[in-house]
Amino acid sequence: MDPTPVSAILHDRESLEAFYLEHLPWVRRFVARRVDDADTAADLTADVFIAAIGAADRYQDTGAAPRAWLAGIARNVVAMHHRRRSREHTANGRIEGRALLDESSTDHIVTRIDGERAARLVLARVAELPATQRAVVELVAVDGLSLTEAAAALGITATNARVRYHRGRTRLRLDLPDPFEVMT
Known part of the structure; x- marks a missing residue:
């Protein structure tokens, strides 16, 4: 479609x-x-x-x-x-x-919010990034936009979005534990 x-x-x-x-x-x-x-x-x-x-x-x-x-x-x-x-x-x-x-709608929304709880925890860490990096990281890593789409949403160039995204991810890698270390 x-x-x-x-x-x-x-x-x-x-x-x-x-x-x-x-x-x-x-x-x-x-x-x-x-x-x-x-x-x-x-x-x-x-x-x-x-x-x-x-x-x-x-x-x-x-x-x-x-x-x-x-x-x-x-x-x-x-x-x-x-x-x-x-x-x-x-x-x-x-x-x-x-x-x-109605009760069914509220239950459905509560279920959706509970399902996104882990993403909110990651967003809390992302919130500590500088605003310019945070915006790109949220749109790409959390919301699933491409770097080009994120750049368009923010009104910046795709190159600028790539730089901000790389810097944000580098900072997060230093702050967040490796998920594979947690599993072992």
């Missing part, structure tokens, strides 16, 4: 639905790696697609897969959520405003 062109999602409902179904599993995993609350994960996943629809008329086909464009949007949505959450916590304490989900 050919990927749905981003520009088509603005013009007909079937293209929008195809784009959504094509990218929903990836966006869900992306968000679940970055938040640990089922309701928030569901809300942010919806926010990513709402933002994508709003930005579709500005999409420029640079040759990278639309997933790279969507990754940039998802990063912004999740980052904005964390900034907003921090401000709300500081100003008002914790404010709860969760969408109501």
